[in-house]
Amino acid sequence: MKRLWQWPIDPLARTVRLMLGEKRCSAELILALPWAQPEVLADMAPGARAPVLIDTEAEEKVTAIGTHAICEYLETAHPTPRLLPFVANERAEARRLWRWSEDSFAEVNALLLTERVNQWVRRVRQPDSEALRKGVHALKSKMTFLNGLAEMRPYMAGRSLTLADLSVAAHLSACDYFGDVPWDLTPDLKDWYARIKSRPSFRPLLADKVEGTRPARHYADLDF
């Protein structure tokens, strides 16, 4: 059995859920609020934070913490369909852009996404307009880069769907839940996202609803 400690809107947890969906693996989802991590995680390993995957189907029990450990583990344990290409050079490009996505969106998450979560989910305060402004600016700059890739290639890292696509889509989808993605500025990226969004692995994410919030009107619309 697989169990995933996660919070639905967290882009890193979303990356893992998309990967599980693509691999047709089921997992029990256990809620782990980012601002109140369950104590059980700290008992698993020093400093552990969600997402955490525990797999007891494997020969030995595996505890994988963080997207790097979880996704590399899943790719080896469930090689079909491949989400890291077989050819070493293409594999390196997929890993580069997967990592680029996590590193680059960290800035967007720290500003835009955190403000929205504080505003709409935790309802702790009105958003800091300066943080929102900087967050939107950072998001636009990442989207411009990604639009260039989408213009050049069918998928982010090349010819096939990889973890780079899942990671980028997961990050954009979290901002899209709150209606913060200026899709019209980046038409090629929008086309790419529409393709990813219509994959069966994406359906559970489009059905996500976080208590007290309503997703943006177009959030679950495949023809947005």
Place this chain on the structure above:
Amino acid sequence: MKRLWQWPIDPLARTVRLMLGEKRCSAELILALPWAQPEVLADMAPGARAPVLIDTEAEEKVTAIGTHAICEYLETAHPTPRLLPFVANERAEARRLWRWSEDSFAEVNALLLTERVNQWVRRVRQPDSEALRKGVHALKSKMTFLNGLAEMRPYMAGRSLTLADLSVAAHLSACDYFGDVPWDLTPDLKDWYARIKSRPSFRPLLADKVEGTRPARHYADLDF
């Protein structure tokens, strides 16, 4: 032939150099200043930044960009000695802490290391004392966490040397070059570092000298 675009003090480039040393792979080192990335990198892939490894020994030419893509590639291409354990659970823990190290030290690098580079290498300005203070505070908090691991385990992720050790050592060594590591606060971490520092793979790093700077007096001292 392997070629690595790198800057000697960059902790990410140091991680790759340590890994190459442990695997007994030689590579031609090509200077890539972080504040003036060579144009050739942008031609390799959109948004490429050092460290970049190009391997023409492989069956097909491989371009790997960033530590995640480079180190996972090297681990597969040169499996001996292992730097990610064979057992899936231990492998996941090594990847978690390798990634923890890169993510956590990003804060230290953005404050402390960047100020030192601006002060001593680029000589563009006097350091911002507030950034230095925050950087040292961040460094101490990472060191406290790592000291706890060093107290519990012979190596960061468990029983054997892994990429987690190389990454943590690479990051600490960059701060240590400028004499900024308060070793006396974390005796177990200091013992662990003394062991890593005396490995043959570390020698080239201890011989590094960046133009215009002199490393801290104890920097290359194995009995510091």
